[in-house]
Amino acid sequence: MTQNIKFYQTGTFTVGNRLLDPEHRAVQASIQRDNSLTSGHRACQGCGEALGARYAVDAAMRATDGQLIAANATGCLEVFSTPYPETSWKLPWLHSLFGNAAAVGSGIAAALAVKARKAGLERSAVRVIAQGGDGGTTDIGFGCLSGMFERNDDVLYICYDNEGYMNTGVQRSSATPPGARTATTVPLGPNPGEEFGRGKNLPLIAMAHEIPYVATATVADLRDLEAKVEHAMSLHGARYLQILVPCPLGWGAASCDTIRLARLARETGLFPVFEAKGGEITAVTKIRHQQPVENYLRLQKRFAHLFGDKGRPDIVARIQAMADKNIRRFGLLEAAE
């Protein structure tokens, strides 16, 4: 029998496993995990962003031995975690403005570098992350972020991508996908919801800056996410991680379906999961059980106008074509043509 021992308990899909050595389990499987974003925060039931933030920051805390400072953009993550005078954060955490998280991160990194030099050290042991939602990243904070990339400042920027301005009442961002209803992209007229052909693909824009590390991840693949954070923290210079974090409120989905949606986003090909070094793609997470986009869209009320009696199968087909393009472009399927 030459089969690899790869059954479910020691497989890579569950969070942990009683039969695995503790060091081979996910950070999140450990009783000693930091819970950097602690209980009592005011995120909605089933919030993907709260989950993604704890996954990413806990992994960064472990990678840096707890020597970590975070700068945070305005947005859900900031609002639900720090209503004055409470905080859910268990690490040094700064909030300044909606659009300047990357600049604040750059400034902290510069200050730490100066302190280290004055102490006669090569570089500071304390590391910096900056984080925000897709609005604060792809729209409002884009200039600061591009500058941070261009200067190759020693910051890991994490974008929690829930595809819209959820905190202010679900408005469109440049990360909102075509066809999706938001408060500002109404499901009316010949092109209901967000129009096709708009928006930004920030991971590809980050790659164009040829920074050391760019990666995407979802809350459905915890080990992959943790591995990417850990790798990012082993590097210096500007790094960018975009995590897909489904939003039950803004997407009109059941609170229990958050991880399922993230999984479907990847398995349909709509959200390609990959990593790139110096502007070149170096690894792609292959689709395990390919799904039609309809299985993903039907779980979300923001796409409800595409289905039913007055449905728009033509728009569903265009979304499927986007997924198919991603699959071709990133090579998301195993080469078993």
Add this chain to the structure above:
Amino acid sequence: MTMKKPFAITLDPGSSLANKTGSWRTERPVYVHRLPPCNHACPAGEDIQGWLFHAESGDYETAWRHLTQNNPFPAIMGRVCYHSCETACNRGTLDQAVGINSVERFLGDEALKLGWAFAPPAMETGKRVLVVGAGPSGLAAAYHLRRLGHAVTVIEAGDSPGGMMRFGIPKYRLPREVLDGEVARIAAMGVTFRYGEKVSDLAASMAETHADAAFLAIGAHIAKRAFIPAKDSARILDAVAVLRSMEGAGPPMLGRRVVVYGGGDTAIDVARTARRLGASEAVIVYRRTRERMPAHDFELEEALQEGVKVRWLSTITGAEGGQLTIEKMELDAAGKPQPTGVFETLDADSLVLALGQDVDMSLLAAIPGLVTADGVVLVDPETMMTGQPGLFAGGDMAPGARNVTVAIGHGAKAARHIDAWLHGTKLAPPAERPLAGFDRLNTWYYSDAPASLRPQLDLARRTSSFDEVQGGLTEANALFEARRCLSCGNCFECDTCYGVCPDNAVIKLGSGMGFTINLDYCKGCGICAAECPCGAIDMVPEES
């Protein structure tokens, strides 16, 4: 408020832990233990998922001890059980069923190899029970009664234990050293065995053994006959006698061309035995089609591999001097075979009838209170007690499917109720656990892993010897196979609920202790229940 604070700051910083978000909840997650379909399907009542859990970690002795709480014969089961557990296994819907039977055999063989023994009963009750018949049912009852602290005497008409496991199942399926090894372990617990003694007066035997209760498991050993007009020269035998004589000094004289009449597993056993005894032709004649054959298909398949032939849709209408008259049949609309009036002849040195077996009722007529119907003794299906208080019955002589596993289940169930009866109590039926169905699984989390196959003996040796056909799994394969278990409906500590909670409201209690919910912070989103691979979390509405 005396602390000096920066400009415009009036409150001390606090933690969000002060904010008990559990008050938002309308549903709460609850950890449940559902009944896995394998356990549900097991006629012997084994906790299959439970013992696989221990086997998964390589702790085979604990797995074996857990298994034998319900069934003392894993090495036998791993060879002769028809494993309805595997038919029910949820993994069958995903890729292939877990090879439960082959892991069970591995555990049984490991126990025999390493000499694991049953613990003696913790205390003696002072009660005595007579078991009549040392077949699977009687042996199982004796084992369980002894575990419960009763003194047990088993009286068996044959000269060795096993019943149909010895006299009905050929050696190539169940080597006798395996049977003897597992029975010896029961004897070592202090069960008294008496062989070669036929109980003809139950009351006298109970008085002589000072028994307070008795369990009857005499089996069904009388071959059914069919009327076949035959001249004196035709050699007609019955399957029970043929298989029984295989245990004696001289094998039966069947000749070169053997015809077996019947469509059950016994017919196939006889045909395969005939091939091993040197018959160049072994032909099974059966009235219906392969789809309607009661024999298990894998047994037929193995027989066909060994060169056994089958005449489907055929009955035997006459036998004369080495020739049988066969009438072709056809199925009517109701699926019943009907004669066609088309006849053929078939050469045969001997004809073996394998048409089923009856219970020897002569023993039972004198026992007051026994009620029989359709050739079996009626028992209370809840307790296995016959019409006579304190007298229980099981196995082939009681209603139910006739196979070793069902018989063992009867024995185990009867033992529980005999114990209760001896204590003057009645066992309440166990609480029904809801089934852990496939639709409750989140199969994404299970890696793709096809089943491991057991090696089979070379075909050449299968028709020339009585060596065991089916081999066992190696330790690595058995471990692999155990780890294919999905743990349906029962937590296997994969930490997924603990990982996926956005509110850190799942508390991990540590290895072997599972998880609990921190209701102070659980918002009731239901992600833990949705993502639980094995369906061990229910969402339960909060009372308003």
